[in-house]
Amino acid sequence: MPATYENSVFINCPFDTAYRPLFEAVVFSVYDCGFHPRCAMEGDDSSQVRIQKITSIIGECRLAIHDISRTQFDLTHFLPRFNVPFEFGIFVGAKVFGGREQRRKACMVFDVDRDRYKTFISDIAGQDIREHGHEPETLVRHVRDFLSGHFPSAVILPGGRALVERYHDFRRQLAASCAELRLDRDTLTFRDLAIMAVGWIDLNPLPHHALNGNTVHS
Amino acid sequence: MEQRVVRTVMRPPRSKNLTLTQAKRAWRKVMRDERKAEERKRLDQAARAGAPPVS
Numbered sequence: 501m502p503a504t505y506e507n508s509v510f511i512n513c514p515f516d517t518a519y520r521p522l523f524e525a526v527v528f529s530v531y532d533c534g535f536h537p538r539c540a541m542e543g544d545d546s547s548q549v550r551i552q553k554i555t556s557i558i559g560e561c562r563l564a565i566h567d568i569s570r571t572q573f574d575l576t577h578f579l580p581r582f583n584v585p586f587e588f589g590i591f592v593g594a595k596v597f598g599g600r601e602q603r604r605k606a607c608m609v610f611d612v613d614r615d616r617y618k619t620f621i622s623d624i625a626g627q628d629i630r631e632h633g634h635e636p637e638t639l640v641r642h643v644r645d646f647l648s649g650h651f652p653s654a655v656i657l658p659g660g661r662a663l664v665e666r667y668h669d670f671r672r673q674l675a676a677s678c679a680e681l682r683l684d685r686d687t688l689t690f691r692d693l694a695i696m697a698v699g700w701i702d703l704n705p706l707p708h709h710a711l712n713g714n715t716v717h718s
Numbered sequence: 719m720e721q722r723v724v725r726t727v728m729r730p731p732r733s734k735n736l737t738l739t740q741a742k743r744a745w746r747k748v749m750r751d752e753r754k755a756e757e758r759k760r761l762d763q764a765a766r767a768g769a770p771p772v773s
Binding site: 673683691699 | 736737738741742746
């Protein structure tokens with residue numbers, strides 16, 4: 501099944517090197533749950549205005565995963581990076597002011613710990629913020645629990661522990677596969693990472709994958 | 719003078735992009751190598767323990 505509004509998940513997170521293991525965990529687990537991750541890093545078209553690309557992707561995704569854990573002081577500029585909260589706001593705006601389909605949007609918000617957001621974005625008080633503590637395994641479990649409630653058909657996804665084991669297998673073998681393809685494992689583009697994840701899942705399928713199928717958004 | 723029109727058929731350049739087929743081929747090789755390594759390790763352990771290898 502191709503990516504649709506219903507099964508697409510907007511990944512709104514930092515893209516720096518330190519965040520890389522968490523980013524890989526999110527992309528892999530979204531695919532492994534039978535959904536399609538979308539993010540601002542897909543495609544590579546300098547002629548496209550970034551904000552238009554982001555709003556377009558947000559409009560095409562019913563679900564989203566926002567990670568505001570990097571909203572912190574930068575030691576060089578003494579200012580926080582604010583792209584993630586900004587794009588989270590666009591997603592909420594689409595849900596509040598959009599049409600019938602847009603109003604069905606749902607998202608999950610991550611931070612390092614549950615209460616930190618109150619000091620810089622208290623307007624989202626009352627929302628269920630999940631903490632990942634910078635651990636990819638915790639993130640995989642939360643992503644699984646969130647997406648299991650949004651699977652288009654009545655399906656029970658494998659438990660968090662099973663998906664974490666699969667994520668470990670994927671990561672363990674990723675370096676060797678990248679070497680085989682002469683890819684730089686640490687600087688994989690979103691598209692390449694997506695293809696690697698889909699390829700691995702295709703060769704190690706779970707029953708629910710037959711229902712939703714995986715495609716790569718490039 | 720009559721001019722000949724020469725048509726050249728341009729082959730599309732090979733895509734530099736990674737394809738799903740390439741990725742799956744690489745995964746298959748890595749998984750096969752890993753299975754072989756595990757099998758070798760198991761045989762080595764069995765040999766060290768003095769037990770006859772079971773295959």
